[in-house]
Amino acid sequence: MIGRSACVSACAGANRSRGRWVGWLALLALLALMAATGLTAQGDGASPVDIDEVMCALCHFEQGDEFVTSIHYQKGLLLCDDCHGGDPFAVQLETAKAPETGFIGKPRREDIAAICGRCHTGPARFFAQGPHRDWENDDNPTCITCHHNHRVFDATLALMEESCVRCHVSDSEPASGGVAIRSRLEGSAAHLARVAMDLDRLRVIDPKLDRVVPMLKAARSTLREADPITHALNLELIEETLEAVGSELAVVEERLVESVQDRQRRRWAVLGVWLFVAVNVFFLWAKRRQLD
Amino acid sequence: MKWHPITAVREWLEVRFELEPVFRLLRENLTKPVPPHVNWLFTLGSVLAALLAVQLFTGVLLMISYKPSGQEAFQSVQHITYDVPLGWLIRSAHNWGSHVIVVLALLHLARVVVYGGYKKPRELTWGVGVALLAVILGFGFTGYLLPWDQVAYWGTVVATEAPASIPVVGPLTREFMIGGTEVADPTLGRFYVVHVILLPLALLSLVGLHLLLIRYHGISPLSGTDQPEPGSEEILRRGGRPFLPHHVLKDSAAIYVAIGALMSLALLAPPHLGEMADPLVTPLGIKPEWYFLPAYQLLKYVPEVVGVQVPPLVLVLLLLLPFLFDRSPHRHPRRRLRVLGALGAAAAVIGLLGLLGHLSDTRQTLLGKTYDFDVLGRPHLVEAAEVGGDPPQAEEGRGAGGSP
Numbered sequence: 001m002i003g004r005s006a007c008v009s010a011c012a013g014a015n016r017s018r019g020r021w022v023g024w025l026a027l028l029a030l031l032a033l034m035a036a037t038g039l040t041a042q043g044d045g046a047s048p049v050d051i052d053e054v055m056c057a058l059c060h061f062e063q064g065d066e067f068v069t070s071i072h073y074q075k076g077l078l079l080c081d082d083c084h085g086g087d088p089f090a091v092q093l094e095t096a097k098a099p100e101t102g103f104i105g106k107p108r109r110e111d112i113a114a115i116c117g118r119c120h121t122g123p124a125r126f127f128a129q130g131p132h133r134d135w136e137n138d139d140n141p142t143c144i145t146c147h148h149n150h151r152v153f154d155a156t157l158a159l160m161e162e163s164c165v166r167c168h169v170s171d172s173e174p175a176s177g178g179v180a181i182r183s184r185l186e187g188s189a190a191h192l193a194r195v196a197m198d199l200d201r202l203r204v205i206d207p208k209l210d211r212v213v214p215m216l217k218a219a220r221s222t223l224r225e226a227d228p229i230t231h232a233l234n235l236e237l238i239e240e241t242l243e244a245v246g247s248e249l250a251v252v253e254e255r256l257v258e259s260v261q262d263r264q265r266r267r268w269a270v271l272g273v274w275l276f277v278a279v280n281v282f283f284l285w286a287k288r289r290q291l292d
Numbered sequence: 293m294k295w296h297p298i299t300a301v302r303e304w305l306e307v308r309f310e311l312e313p314v315f316r317l318l319r320e321n322l323t324k325p326v327p328p329h330v331n332w333l334f335t336l337g338s339v340l341a342a343l344l345a346v347q348l349f350t351g352v353l354l355m356i357s358y359k360p361s362g363q364e365a366f367q368s369v370q371h372i373t374y375d376v377p378l379g380w381l382i383r384s385a386h387n388w389g390s391h392v393i394v395v396l397a398l399l400h401l402a403r404v405v406v407y408g409g410y411k412k413p414r415e416l417t418w419g420v421g422v423a424l425l426a427v428i429l430g431f432g433f434t435g436y437l438l439p440w441d442q443v444a445y446w447g448t449v450v451a452t453e454a455p456a457s458i459p460v461v462g463p464l465t466r467e468f469m470i471g472g473t474e475v476a477d478p479t480l481g482r483f484y485v486v487h488v489i490l491l492p493l494a495l496l497s498l499v500g501l502h503l504l505l506i507r508y509h510g511i512s513p514l515s516g517t518d519q520p521e522p523g524s525e526e527i528l529r530r531g532g533r534p535f536l537p538h539h540v541l542k543d544s545a546a547i548y549v550a551i552g553a554l555m556s557l558a559l560l561a562p563p564h565l566g567e568m569a570d571p572l573v574t575p576l577g578i579k580p581e582w583y584f585l586p587a588y589q590l591l592k593y594v595p596e597v598v599g600v601q602v603p604p605l606v607l608v609l610l611l612l613l614p615f616l617f618d619r620s621p622h623r624h625p626r627r628r629l630r631v632l633g634a635l636g637a638a639a640a641v642i643g644l645l646g647l648l649g650h651l652s653d654t655r656q657t658l659l660g661k662t663y664d665f666d667v668l669g670r671p672h673l674v675e676a677a678e679v680g681g682d683p684p685q686a687e688e689g690r691g692a693g694g695s696p
Contacts, residue, residue: 207564211374266559273559277552284545291538 048076054088055096056080066150083107083115110135112142122228130232131174141167157182157189160230174233181235188223188242192216195249198256206259212252219248321507325524326539328531329407329514334539335546336400337506341499342547343393343554347431348492350386358438360484362477365440366568373565384562385554390432392554394583397428401610405635408623409512410614417505422610424498427491432581434487437480445569446578448483449475450588457596474571507535518621577653585649586642592652592668606642 051057051073057064060080072078080088085102087095097103107115113135117124123143127133132140146163147155164178196216203209226241305311326334357376359368372379401421404410410418437448452475456466471478513521522530533539580588591599609617618631625632648669655664655674663671 203564205561207562208374208380210565270556270559273552273555277548280548281545284541284548288538288541291541 048073049079054079055091056084056086056088063150066148070148070150070152071154072152109138109142112144116143116147120228123231126228126230126232126237129237130234132233155227157185177233177235181230181233181238184235184238184242185226185230188226188245191249192219192223192245195219195252195256199252202256202259202263205263208262209255209259212255215248215252215255219245219252222248322536323534324507324510325527325532325534326511327513327522327527328533330511330532330539332542332546333399333403334511335543336396336403338543339546339550340393340396340400341503343389343396343550344495344499346551346554347386347389347393350382350389351488351492353382354386355488360438360480362440362480362569365438365480366565369439369441369565380562381558384558387563388554388557388561390435391582392550392557393428394432396550397425401425402639405613406625406632407512407514408618408625408628411512411618411621411623412517412614414505414509414512415614417502417509418614419611420498420502420505422607424495424502425610426607427495427498429583430491431487431495432583434483434491436581437475437483438487439565440480440569441566442569442573442575443566443578445475445571446575447580448479450578451580451584452479454591454596454600457600459597462597476571511535512623514624516621516623579649582646582650586645589645589649589652589669 051064051068054064057067057080067073067080080086081101084107085104086097087101090096090098090101095101097105104111113124113127120143127135127143134140135142141163145166146159147153153159160178160182164175168175168178199209199212199216203213222241223245226238226245229238229241232238302311302315354372357368357372357379359365369383372383374380376382404418404421433451437444448470452466452470455469456462458465467473469479469482470476471482510521513527515522528534579585587599587603590602593599594602617634618628620628620631622628648665651665651671652667652669653665655662656671657663662674664674665671
């Protein structure tokens, strides 16, 4: 019996030890999986590559310093090779700039719109329809004139006004056009924000408004469609999209007004309920008094 | 003699059936006097019964449009909320009713404990009452899943994981409960059947038995169990009043007020419906209904295998209260201060666990200072600079607003 129990306990010990190894292996596998997921996710807007690993930045440190502040880097979207070609991780200069890596060095002025347009297809298409469409001409701006080449920030409406006056006198027709587009877009964005705030406030007490949320989302994505159109610098073109946003928001606002009216009706209903309760309780009380 | 419809029906029945003994029994029991100490607190049971009837009524109305399958449940609740005329109000009344009933059941239980109503000869009435509390909690547990939104789904996943930790029978119990290894379509089917058939049958039988026993024994006096209980005439002489019509009028007034309160809640704060259940996306801050929070929080402090057995144990201890813990002949609260103190302390611990469960994993501002409550409910002061940041886990629930 003793031998058997010793064997059982030894086997159990062995099992426990094997179990521990399996546990460690599972943990290692999990860590490896996490690391692998992290690596593959880099190109999909996840964590950026450490700039110290990018060999280009060793010599082009000024560009590297600017690039780390950009939205392209911070969202882990791009590295040097995406615009310049080459191999940013190669230690040897010859390998880094080898022709087979597609190294082009500094892009030519006429190629800039095409390079940016690889990802930003909408803005590139509308830019080609606008007054600055002859970007090969030195008098006209290219993408990087307004958005910068390495220090690319998230585009805002303020950028439009800042950029126009760099070349145009502030009260000139082109600069005023930029201001008009900006204020129109800002107006729509503010309108959307106001409606979103009202919806948030009213949704707490009216679950029926949950159904309005997709409508607001639709209006928001329509407004987003206006972003690339701004590159055509044509108010009429943007107007069409903003009118669509306006009518989508009007439907949402209509539902909000209905909700406010419904809320008022519900308040009256509560008052009615309590009047009914009060009358009945009074009669019950009177009956009780009568009995006593 | 003036014609009256009730008298006419009664006469019609009496000619055909031997009903006089039944009517006499009913009359005798319904007119039994209630003792003079019976106050408004003694209307809680009637209010509870009335609200359970409201739940049955609204539940039947919801069943007309509800579809108990993983593919259709969420859409059918959306249909009830958005399309069915007054569907939102019926759903809201049913939802709020479930909360109000638990509150009233606990208050009713507390009232019986304070007045020693569970003592001889009413131990069985008490036992049936405790069983009714379990049924009410069962309604809450099974009904929580039925909207089939994210909170419902993941709340049920968390709640059904705990029983699996019971040695030997645990995994099998869980599998039997949810109809497989994961909460899915079969779980919804099972919970639905339990919610709309088995529990209502149990509820109706137990409520019937409870009422029968209450009328049979009458309302408990304040005198000790070692003295003979006063008869009807004695109660009337001491200032008692007949149950019908005197106390029934009081009950009716309380029922009106309770239904008024329920309708106000249903009208002014209807419940939200979250996103449709998605077994692949776990939302943050999932918590059970407030009345399961003490059990939920307890599982964080003690091994799961122990914690999961505590709630049923509490119900068993409640059942055994008149047999094991409060065996003195006294009913008057002033003569049972030790027992009441111990029970009060136990209730305070349960309440504290519930509060910690509510606060855990949230950020709260108290007296002008902001605290992050960790998973165990411990507060951590948040520096002013960090206040704008995200809390450890954003609380998401059916009531959470916020446009995307």
